[in-house]
Amino acid sequence: xxxxxxxxxxxxxxxxxxxxxxxxxxxxxxxxxxxxxxxxxxxxxxxxxxxxxxxxxxxxxxxxxxxxxxxxxxxxxxxxxxxxxxxxxxxxxxxxxxxxxxxxxxxxxxxxxxxxxxxxxxxxxxxxxxxxxxxxxxxxxxxxxxxxxxxxxxxxxxxxxxxxxxxxxxxxxxxxxxxxxxxxxxxxxxxxxxxxxxxxxxxxxxxxxxxxxxxxxxxxxxxxxxxxxxxxxxxxxxxxxxxxxxxxxxxxxxxxxxxxxxxxxxxxxxxxxxxxxxxxxxxxxxxxxxxxxxxxxxxxxxxxxxxxxxxxxxxxxxxxxxxxxxxxxxxxxxxxxxxxxxxxxxxxxxxxxxxxxxxx
Amino acid sequence: xxxxxxxxxxxxxxxxxxxxxxxxxxxxxxxxxxxxxxxxxxxxxxxxxxxxxxxxxxxxxxxxxxxxxxxxxxxxxxxxxxxxxxxxxxxxxxxxxxxxxxxxxxxxxxxxxxxxxxxxxxxxxxxxxxxxxxxxxxxxxxxxxxxxxxxxxxxxxxxxxxxxxxxxxxxxxxxxxxxxxxxxxxxxxxxxxxxxxxxxxxxxxxxxxxxxxxxxxxxxxxxxxxxxxxxxxxxxxxxxxxxxxxxxxxxxxxxxxxxxxxxxxxxxxxxxxxxxxxxxxxxxxxxxxxxxxxxxxxxxxxxxxxxxxxxxxxxxxxxxxxxxxxxxxxxxxxxxxxxxxxxxxxxxxxxx
Numbered sequence: 185x186x187x188x189x190x191x192x193x194x195x196x197x198x199x200x201x202x203x204x205x206x207x208x209x210x211x212x213x214x215x216x217x218x219x220x221x222x223x224x225x226x227x228x229x230x231x232x233x234x235x236x237x238x239x240x241x242x243x244x245x246x247x248x249x250x251x252x253x254x255x256x257x258x259x260x261x262x263x264x265x266x267x268x269x270x271x272x273x274x275x276x277x278x279x280x281x282x283x284x285x286x287x288x289x290x291x292x293x294x295x296x297x298x299x300x301x302x303x304x305x306x307x308x309x310x311x312x313x314x315x316x317x318x319x320x321x322x323x324x325x326x327x328x329x330x331x332x333x334x335x336x337x338x339x340x341x342x343x344x345x346x347x348x349x350x351x352x353x354x355x356x357x358x359x360x361x362x363x364x365x366x367x368x369x370x371x372x373x374x375x376x377x378x379x380x381x382x383x384x385x386x387x388x389x390x391x392x393x394x395x396x397x398x399x400x401x402x403x404x405x406x407x408x409x410x411x412x413x414x415x416x417x418x419x420x421x422x423x424x425x426x427x428x429x430x431x432x433x434x435x436x437x438x439x440x441x442x443x444x445x446x447x448x449x450x451x452x453x454x455x456x457x458x459x460x461x462x463x464x465x466x467x468x469x470x471x472x473x474x475x476x477x478x479x480x481x482x483x484x485x486x487x488x489x490x491x492x493x494x495x496x497x498x499x500x501x502x503x504x505x506x507x508x509x510x511x512x513x514x515x516x517x518x519x520x521x522x523x524x525x526x527x528x529x530x531x532x533x534x535x536x537x538x539x540x541x542x543x544x
Numbered sequence: 545x546x547x548x549x550x551x552x553x554x555x556x557x558x559x560x561x562x563x564x565x566x567x568x569x570x571x572x573x574x575x576x577x578x579x580x581x582x583x584x585x586x587x588x589x590x591x592x593x594x595x596x597x598x599x600x601x602x603x604x605x606x607x608x609x610x611x612x613x614x615x616x617x618x619x620x621x622x623x624x625x626x627x628x629x630x631x632x633x634x635x636x637x638x639x640x641x642x643x644x645x646x647x648x649x650x651x652x653x654x655x656x657x658x659x660x661x662x663x664x665x666x667x668x669x670x671x672x673x674x675x676x677x678x679x680x681x682x683x684x685x686x687x688x689x690x691x692x693x694x695x696x697x698x699x700x701x702x703x704x705x706x707x708x709x710x711x712x713x714x715x716x717x718x719x720x721x722x723x724x725x726x727x728x729x730x731x732x733x734x735x736x737x738x739x740x741x742x743x744x745x746x747x748x749x750x751x752x753x754x755x756x757x758x759x760x761x762x763x764x765x766x767x768x769x770x771x772x773x774x775x776x777x778x779x780x781x782x783x784x785x786x787x788x789x790x791x792x793x794x795x796x797x798x799x800x801x802x803x804x805x806x807x808x809x810x811x812x813x814x815x816x817x818x819x820x821x822x823x824x825x826x827x828x829x830x831x832x833x834x835x836x837x838x839x840x841x842x843x844x845x846x847x848x849x850x851x852x853x854x855x856x857x858x859x860x861x862x863x864x865x866x867x868x869x870x871x872x873x874x875x876x877x878x879x880x881x882x883x884x885x886x887x888x889x890x891x892x893x894x895x896x
Contacts, residue, residue, distance in 0.1 A: 226712035228645035230615075255712045257642035258635075264611040265646045268577075283635040285668040288605075295604035298575045299612055319697070319709035321632040350666070362666035365566075365573035365602045 187539055188506055190532065191276060191423075192240050192524055193487075193516040194248040194266075196256060198224025200232035200521055211519035212444045215484060219255055228257045234269045236521055243528020247274030249307060249514050254316055260292050267300035274303040276379060276514070280311050282322045282332055286339035287350075287362050293376060298369040305377035307399060308333055310387065330386040332356040337378065337394035344368055344375030379423060392418040397512065401486045402426035404473050405504050412509045423512035424505065427480070429492040430526050437492040438477075444518060446483050475501050487516070495526075499534035506539075545870035546595040546622075548572035548603065552579035557791035557872035562839050566602045575604045577612065583875055584617045590882025594621035594652060596868050601663055607639055614647025622647075623726060623868070625654040629669040629679055633686035634697075634709050640723065641713045649717025652724035654746060655680055657734070677733035679703040684725065684741035691715055691722035726770060739765050744866065749773035749843050749859075751827050756862040763863040770866035771859065774834070774844040777852050777880050781829075784846045791872055793837050829855050841870070853888035860893075 199214055218225040240248060250259035263275035275296075279289065297304040310329040311317045317329070324332060335354040342350040343364055350362035368375060380387060380395035388411075391398040398415045402408075402424040412422050431437040470479045472489070475497055480488040491501055502513065517523020547560075550571025554560050565572035587595055597606040610622035626636070643651060657676040658664045664676070671679060682701040689697045690711055697709030715722055727734060727742035735758075738745035745762050749755075749771040759769045778784035824833035826843070829851055834842040845855055856867065871877020 221712070226714070227716070228642055228713070230646060254634075254638070254710055257645065257713045258638045260608065261611045261639055261642040261646060264608050265615050268612055268615055282632075284631040285629075287601075287667045288630040291601070292605045292608050295575060295608040298604065299577065299608070315708060318707040319711075320634045321704055321706050321709075323705065323707075357668055358670065359668045360665035360670075361662065362668075363601055364666075365568050365570070366575075366604045367573070369574075 185506070185539075185542070186511070188502065188510075188535060189246045189512040190244070190527070191247045191249055191274075191512065191514040192245045193514060193520065194233065194250045194262075195236050195520045196225040197227040197229035198232065199519070200229070200236045201519070202232060202235050206519045206522070208440050208518040209443055212446065212484075215518075216446060226255055226257065228262060228265070230265055230269065233262070233266050236524070237266055237270045237273050239521055239528075240524050241270060241273050243524050244532050245273070245524060245528070246512075247276050247303070247305065249276040250278060252278040252280055252309065254319060260296060263304070264296055264299065267296065267303060272303070274305065275300075276305045276307050276377075278307040278309055280309050280317075280320070280322075281336040282311065282317070282324065282329060282356075283320050286336050286357060287343070287359060287364065289336075290340050290343040290368075291364050291366060294364065294366045294368045297376070298366060301369040302371050302373075304368075304370070305379065307379040307381060308337060308390075308395075309381055310390070326384070327386055330382075330384075330390050334390055334393060337390075341375060341394065346374065381425075388414075391415070391420060395420055397421040397423050399423045399425060399514070402476065402489050402491065402505075404476060405508050407472075408505075408510070409508050416509050421511045422509060423514060424510055425487050425514045426516075427488045427490040428498065428515045428517050428523055428527060428531075429477075429490050430495055430498050430523065430531055431492075432494060434493045434497065437494070440518075441477050441479065441490055441492055444480055495530035495534055498531050499538065502531075502535055503538055545868060545874065546597050547576075547579065547583055547874045549574045549576035550579065551873075552576070552582060552875065555873060557834075557838065558793055560872065561793075561837060566600075570602070572603055575609060575612065577616065580609075580613055581616050583878075584613060584620050586875055586879060588617065588619050590878050591886050592620070592878065592882070594623050596623040596654060597625060599625040599627060599656065601666060607643060610651050611643050611646055614643070614650055619650075621650040621652060623652045623654050625656055627656050627658045627664070627667070627669075628683040629658065629664070629671065629676060630667050633683050633704060634690070634706060634711065636683075637687050637690040637715075638711050638713060641711065641715045644716045644723070645713065649715065649720065649723070652726060654726040654728060655684060655737075655742075656728055657737070673731070674733055677729075677731075677737055680727075681737055681740055684737070688722065688741065728772075735762075738762065738767055742767060744768035744770050746770045746772060746868065748840060749830065749845070749867075751830055752858045752862050755859070755864070759863040768865045769863060770868060771864055772841050772868045774842050774870045774872075775852065775877055775881055775885070776844055776846045776871065777849055777877070777885055779848060781847045781851060784848065785831075788831060788833065788844060788846050791834060791838075849884035849888055852885045853892060856885070856889050857892050857896075 196218055217223050250262055252259055259277040263277055310333045335357050339352050339359055350359055352359040377397055378395045379397045379399040380391035381399035398420050415422050429437050429441055472478050475491055475493045477490045477492055548565050551560055597609055599606050606624045610624045657680045682703050686699050695710040697706055699706040724743045726744045726746040727738035728746035730747055745767055762769050776784045776788050778787055825831055829845055829847045831844045831846045845852055
């Protein structure tokens, strides 16, 4: 079995504190404020990002996920600037289908891949809020958005297969003799790795049809086992999205997690009305098992399902997921910078050591 | 004009021709950070304000390239050519606004409605010429609404519909609220679009006499006029003309033929040569002779530094304010322009 791959969430604008200390509580405060108009989150923050990216590279992180929303800078341009400022970090570019012609998307992704070979993958999202989509000129409903995403990726894949001319006549897209000269450049792959995320049945179908990796929020190994099995049968990888909170003792980690619960009814999740994942998250129990804490989910969203404990406990938990066939993780923390350093220093060596032991 | 990928190593005009650079094996399909950065630095030193990045299916994406080049330079601006109809305007503005924050707003837009129906279809766009302009007008109207407000953008047109559009990432620039928008094209629709939604009309150069009547109405409407041209500058006009002729394809054959004609004592042959050389001269310094080989944007101002400076100033007198220039090779010609022509223009402007 090959080594687990670990990715991290790219912090938002102004989130990384370069000179000074940021407590977990301050990081939480930043998150709560991040959708307000006064937040620095929408502004590109090359200095903070570069600082984080270098720390992530040093920690042994494979790629950073750059999320897409109207609240944030646009991922492809961010990856271009940040990719040229770093050496080996990869970028998982979140994109919504329906906002660009697939030919144009491929031209942009290929151009970026030629600038930073081997470091570009994509995460195709069908869109999580109807209201937000309409601001982008997209008036389709949930299931239709997935049907369109399927066509979108079919066209992208035809370009990446290297078809001399791409012809497609579907319900949402029509392309005639499509041709792009700028190739996708990667020493290992002919097409970027395609992460498909979502918890609905249609998203799973889309992943099986067009994806290379199925991305979903973490749950207990027991609950995930069947889904993972199904995904593996389709020759896809499984990548889990989670938050990590590592301290010297479990008690310390639990105390930090509980301190992050916001006051009153502050919540950043109100706007995702159209997402199956968010509806599930709102109903989750607080502790999914001894190390998996869902208490932050109702306040910050499902991706803040948190794996917590000592370095050894976290390493063991991650390896349990490897046992059931999970191969990749996308992590975040409070604050991102401290947690990625701790992960690289304390957790990752234990994971690698265990992986070596299994190999021998 | 920004050189294409690999163009820095191409030493003759012939190698840079459209015919060769649109072959799938051409280096023009790949980003060329090393060559571009060298060119960009030279452009900054030569007093060039911006470089135009052209858009086609044969080349890397212009927004990604401008972002990359913007982080590699400090002063130079990038005129990003893009076609309307390839992206939702909201997405487009989000990309441009992000880029503005990354490179200090150092870019302008050149909106092209699309010059080839076949190429557009490969991008999933099946509209015809006039409809593409109508759509471009809606596209730019929505972009401008985002740049004016940022939030609560509503639009219901024939080609686009936006409801409650809101982008949090602002356009960031030390001196503008939105990027400068060049609209290019010679058709009536293009001119109309430039007047309605552009800040400048970009077109091919022609003689000052021919341009004066079309430039004036643009200026009256508060639009700038930018001309796309090429330059061949040498110490004397004769040398410049010879340099231009050397750029014609099959130079060997042409040289031999020319030798035959010149050595002949036949008045007829001499006159034929003179006439042939006249074809394509729009006036004493404006030469269209390269157009059949290098495309319509290769109409070229040819002459000595003094002559060229005078020509540029003449365009200034009829209201033209900007030029987008190319040469062969681009780097060397730009350096000649910066060293020889531009200082003369500045002196003439100062004394005027």
